[in-house]
Amino acid sequence: MRFLPILFVLILAGSSLPAQEKISLKYIDAADLPLTGKAVKTRYPYHRVDTSAYPALPPAVKFLLTESAGLAVHFTTNSTQIAARWCVRAEKQGSNLTPIAQKGLDLYIRHNGKWVYAGVGRPGDSCGNAVLVRNMDHSIKECLLYLPTYDETRSLQIGVEENASFNALPDPFRYRLLIYGSSITQGAAASRPGMAYPARLSRETGMNFLNLGLSGNGKMEKAAADMLADIPADAYILDCVPNPSPVQIRERTAYLVRTLRQRHPKTPIIVVQSVVREIGNFDRAAGARVAEQNDEIVKQVTRLQQSGVHDLYLIRGRHLLGTDHEATVDGTHPTDLGFDRMLQELRPVILDTLRRYGIR
Amino acid sequence: MRFLPILFVLILAGSSLPAQEKISLKYIDAADLPLTGKAVKTRYPYHRVDTSAYPALPPAVKFLLTESAGLAVHFTTNSTQIAARWCVRAEKQGSNLTPIAQKGLDLYIRHNGKWVYAGVGRPGDSCGNAVLVRNMDHSIKECLLYLPTYDETRSLQIGVEENASFNALPDPFRYRLLIYGSSITQGAAASRPGMAYPARLSRETGMNFLNLGLSGNGKMEKAAADMLADIPADAYILDCVPNPSPVQIRERTAYLVRTLRQRHPKTPIIVVQSVVREIGNFDRAAGARVAEQNDEIVKQVTRLQQSGVHDLYLIRGRHLLGTDHEATVDGTHPTDLGFDRMLQELRPVILDTLRRYGIR
Structure with a gap:
């Protein structure tokens, strides 16, 4: 096609809104601010865990824990415009x-x-350089800005109008509810960072669901358990x-659960079965595998409960994605539709379990 | 189901796939097969409209009509594995x-x-080279393979086992229900090609909703109306x-509607208001704009109805995306969650309207 390059710009620029006036902004480096959603303090602020203390972790786990899934910046401003400049490792x-979910930003305002x-x-x-929202009124707005889910955030500066206020705030969410999981926990395939299911749970409940999802690598290794x-x-x-x-579920579940129980004698442990894999609708091998995984986790959790491990719960996952087979992007990873259905099932069960421990 | 006689197909030499199993495949060129979802025949099979007949169309519209949104291949096979090799313009x-939605493929099997x-x-x-599904049983499966929504498909070959059957079939859907629209109609931001809302409507109703969505460019120009x-x-x-x-809605709606009415005196015309724009939650200019667009289309449709244009309907879009503001990827484009909510509202109204014309 002869008119290609110009048209790319025309079409991708996309927005048919009128041109915007230039507003002078000041930029605040988020590395100096408290972060929301941190499980532990880290040397590099946008990493989830500093894995130098865990040399035995598999390299893939170490790599994934440098990705900023679930982290956010909490602040107030009366700026009418909020912008950002940020860089990622660029996986x-x-x-x-x-790309918005993988390495973009996602802004919410409390209303x-x-x-x-x-x-x-x-x-x-x-690197990105974007205005996230403009044309707002001058009231003070409480903001929550999520970082990329599937990349390492290397720098982040938040832009507000030169004369506007900017106040960093601590994590707004109560408690520490740690979710160790797979790519689904990390946020695949939410459409934007704040739609990952732990982030949605936090916003909806006001409680802090900490994202330790590890794409393809939530495999319960001994080092991960420790x-x-x-x-x-x-x-x-x-x-x-x-x-x-x-086989790994059979070999590893007991160590993970017993280690947590030993170190945290009264803390509830909630195990969630796998969502169905829609790739198994016709692929008999894939269908059999997820059934075996789910059977095995039931066996292991039941055995642990029977052997006296208390405060240990299992949530079964039969219809977590509904029944129309339309809730994943690729037969494995829930879309926002899949996560919405998952939360409708999981949220009441999780919240009910937590409530028994005074967590509400 | 009407089955065509087996079509003569071009069998291309199989090549090894980056697959776990060593299964020899034969490849069938889809350019020689009937396509599902075509509004008109075109010189290049995977274009939606051959715009050489419409020189006055804006270049962006011509460009977008080369993208294969809504097109699919319908076939049966008893292969246990279905693969594909395909190339796109690579926008x-x-x-x-x-990337799966933009330039990937999406396979459904009737069950x-x-x-x-x-x-x-x-x-x-x-170019892609992928196994879409493997490990299936040997029964004959009726398949629907969607093409990329946001790229020009330049070639497509479907791979099945060397000794398997392959029969091309005509479009399985009844009627021709043409949807002219924006990026949302084209499929942004469905997670995969078959989740674009016209494709979902077709699969769910058995009726053929033809995708003439034009990202950012469904602007009702005179040439588009013609x-x-x-x-x-x-x-x-x-x-x-x-x-x-x-302003464009005020200036252009009457020509579009009157041209359709004149050329197709008894065909229903259904106008749909815009979904809410979540970018307008805090951006007052964006919020005002969509309200003006929706007010203006009501005025125009009402005026046309009052002036005697019959069989003209308006669907209002107040809560098409729900009320939690969580149904878009970017404040504009519905995710699969947004489309699901949209269809829950739109589908009964559209189907009810069509039923008055014996379309069911």
Whole structure:
């Protein structure tokens, strides 16, 4: 096609809104601010765990814990415009993720007590420079800005009008509810960072669901169990069943659960079965595998409960994605539709379990 | 179901796939097969409209009509594995789309009368080579393979086992219900090609909702109106309100509707208001704009109805995306969650309207 390059710009620029006036902004470096959603303090602020203390962790786990899934910046400003400049490691684009989810930003503003979507930061290749929302009134707004789910955030500066206020705030969410899981926990395939299910749970409940999802690598290794036990929490939610093989589930569940129980004698441990895999609708091998994983986790949790491990719960996952087979991007990873259905099932059960421990 | 006689197909030499199993495949060129979802025949099979007949169309519209949104291949096979090799123009990755949706493939298999997700084709940069599903039984399966929504498909070959059957079939859907619209109609931001809302409507109703969505460019130009009027249909659904400015809506709606009415005196015309724009939650200018667009389309449709244009309907869009502000990827484009909510509202109204014309 002869008119290509110009048209790319025309079409991708896309927005048919009128041109915007230039507003002078000041930029605040988020590395100096408290972060929301941190399980532990880290040397590099946007990492989830500093894995130098855990040399035995598999390299893939160490790599994934440098990704900023679930982290956010909490602040107030009376700026009418909120912008950002940020850089990421620039990992290969996932075929099942939007660039916004993988390496973009996602902004919410509290309105009448609820967190309401305000705008996204569309990423560049490795660095983005975007206005997330403009044309707001001059009232003071309480903001929550989510970082990329599937990339390492290397720098982040938040832009507000030169004369506007900017006040960093601590994590707004109560308790520490740690979710150890798979790519699904990490946020695949939410459409934007704040739609990952732990983030949605936090905004909806006001409680802090900490994202330790590890894409393809929530495999319950001994080193991962030891790391998790080092992280204090009010509940441990284990949503990792999709990643380990049935044999690994048989071999590793007891160590993980017993280690957590020993180090945190009264803390509830909630194990979640795997969502159905729609790739198994016709692929008999894939269908059999997830059935075996789910059977095996039931066996292991039951055995542990029978052997006297208390405060240990299992949530079964039969219809977590509904029944129309339309809730994943690729047969494995829930879309926002899949996560919405998952939360409708999981949220009441999780909240009910937590309530028994005074966590509400 | 009407089955065509087996078509003569070009069998290409199989090549080894990056697969776990060593299964020899034969490849069938889809360019020689009938396509599902075509509004008109075109010189290049995977274009939606051959715009050489419409020189006055804006270049962006011509460009977008080369993209294969809504097109699919319908076939049966008893192969236990279905693969594909395909190439696209390789447009710049949209920040709000998954690569699977933009330039990947999406396969459904009819099971107990329903189209059930079977697998996706994960794209490469410009060419993909993927197994969409494997390990199936040897029964004959009726398949529907959707093409990329946001790229030009330049070639497509479908791979099945060397000794397997392969029969091309005509479009399985009844009627011709043409949807002219914006990026939302084209499929942004469905997670995979078959989740674009016209495709979902077709699979769910068995009726053929033809995708003439034009990302950012469903602006009702005179040349677009003339082109649409040339395409015979059982209903014209105009879901283009998000793209034209309020002034353009005022200036262009009458020509579009009157041209369709004149050329197709008894065909229902259904106009759909714009979905809410979540970017307008705090951006007062964006919020005002969509309200003006929606007010203006009501005025125009009402005026046309009052002036005697019959069989003209308006669907109002107040809560098409729900009320939690969580149904878009970027404040504009519905995710699969947004489309699901949209269809829950739109589907009964559209189907009820069509039923008055015996379209069911």
